Amino acid sequence: MILTRTAATFPPPVMEARRWLDGITHPADRPLMNVSQAAPVDPPPQGLRQAIADATLNDDAAHLYGPVLGMDDLRSELARQTSAHYTGEVTATQTCITSGCNQAFAAAIATLCTEGDEVILPTPWYFNHKMWLDMSGVTSIPLPAGGDMLPDPTQAAALITGKTRAIALVTPNNPTGTEYPDGLVQAFFDLARAHGIALIVDETYRDFDSRSGPPHRLFQDANWQDTLIHLYSFSKAYRLTGHRVGAMIASEERLAEVEKFLDTVAICPGQLGQHGALWGMQNLQQWLAGERDEILTRRAAITENMPKLAAKGWRLLGLGGYFAYMHHPFSVSSAALAPALVKSASVLCLPGTMFYPSDDPAGATQLRIAFANLDAAGISDLFDRLAAIDPT
Template sequence: MPLPRTATTFAPPVMEARRWLEGMTFTEDRPLINVSQAAPVDPPPEGLRRHIAETALTVAEAHLYGPVLGLPELRDEVATQFSAAYGGEIAAAQVAITSGCNQAFCAAIMSLCGEGDEVILPTPWYFNHKMWLDMLGVTTVPLATGRDLLPDPERAAALITDRTRAIVLVTPNNPGGVEYPAELVRAFFDMARARGIALIVDETYRDFDSRSGAPHDLFTDPDWHDTLIQLYSFSKAYRLTGHRVGAMITSAARLAEAEKFLDTVTICPNQLGQHAALWGMRNLSQWLAGERAEILDRRAAISDHFPMLEATGWKLMGVGAYFAYVEHPFDAPSDEVAQKLVQEAHVLTLPGTMFMPASDASGQRQMRIAFANVDRAGIQTLFERLKAVQI
């Protein structure tokens, strides 16, 4: 008897990690340092919260069904701002608003793939991407990366078959943190176009890229929409994780296909969240610049303090946006190490086994540190605890 679709994949990793906290007691002197999840825990700034409250009180239609592909004003704002940021031309009709960036990915895959098709994911991969492909019966083809965590277009090209429908890039990367060079993203785009497949570029963390200017030039191509599907999240930029607002930028024809899926699943994106995202885009650029500066300082703190861990055998493989990706020095596999870190160091992190196929043993030596909610002093404390651990 065939398995139900949900039984074809693994349990949500973040929820699994939270269960490691059951029965644990943490004190004020040694509180838990939670570096397991890449989401801000602070609420949105007060001005944005007030706007959400005023919208809830005064905009009656914010409580009703809205357009499946999102508020026209927000779609237009995304098109306008992203066109300026990337130096290209994006029309509002090429923008859909989704219930978070995860749903944008799901919609993109639904518009591309049938059961038995293939999608190439660089490893370490974002586990929710793998889970969705599993549940659809789409084969995930892992593309191993080197010590620099950057995927190779030529190695990717060698993996393409007549069932390949897309290659997925996440930049800045989750879980690796690395920022893909513009020329690398362009090489993947050119290769995908030549082979007649889609290039999905998940830019959830674009607001925290350390580089100035556009991170790639794909939107300057007048026919970008024949190959590119860009994904974005408002959650990280404006602390709107609970409101679930993301975006998908692609051809109008593909959005017409995605609309079938979106209408069936949520009917429309969260209305209050969309109004919040629109207000944020129009009013919070200076505030967001401050948020970016803080994240970049935390990134610098990772590099500044990591030598204390290097002395005990830890290795820093990648750092950027919300993440540091590291190699631990212990003989035990990373899933065991992660659970022991909760007990011995009061640190909750995710093991590399959650970001790798089971056949790739390198995941047993790797771990992801999500530092979005740990300031510079907290990062030093984190590394001091890790340095003292013996497993």
């Protein structure tokens, strides 16, 4: 068997973690808590499901190839709402719909990089970004976050070389949950522009940001499109993970290149998921605000329960979006601790080692907890389980 680009990267972390469940049974009074994946487990609201059903039954075109860059109505609605949310100016022709946000990142890299190029990724990084760069022959340049889980633009500037093509940020961050301040995002934008490279900003968890108002002002720049590539996901907002609907906002010139990539790998994003996303954008804003409030309530429950773990030596490094990012007090690496927690506490979470280069020891002390599917009582139970394990 000849292995090429796929052998350059590691196995999918969430799939690896699921294998830790094989052969494990849990006590009836301690069911499994799966906090390993940042994905809603509930189906979309009834109205959205009905919209998909109606399109399935009544719109013959929904079963055919659609536009490579996505449905015109959805692109227009995305442009309108993005402009309103950021008090900036985005046109429909600067948007495209992709088969999930990961595909949007892949398409962006395909337009930016060739083999041997470099992209700066803050660490801890989102592992699927690292995996795609590996498989593209692009070198990931780690930019270690500080103790506040924020990357430093000054340190990033020192990493830029003649091979650097982009800096990629995720805010609210995956895995740390940290919400990047407006001024920090602006500083990275200014840095990228000054060096003639792209700034990729993945805002998959934008709809659950705790701040009011625009999280940044990049779209208010009249020439944002010369530097910014913005990524978004409908999956978290409207519970459409299985339909794979994401988006990219970039210059028309870049989207002409993106079209080549998308036509080759998927031809078009799924039509039914796009109908669902459009209906959601047009009808579920009040519902989405309620979903945000619930996530913020669960985030508050993390803070309220943290003293239970702090007393045992745990530290909360980052919190936001769907994530709580923890420093654990155990002497073993998180790579061994995480699978052990499945047996000892019936908790499935991801070790920090999955978010760092293999030679960076920081990940060994960290765990990611995706708390979005736990209510306040579940979060309290989770922290009780973790606190019951004495550090060794």
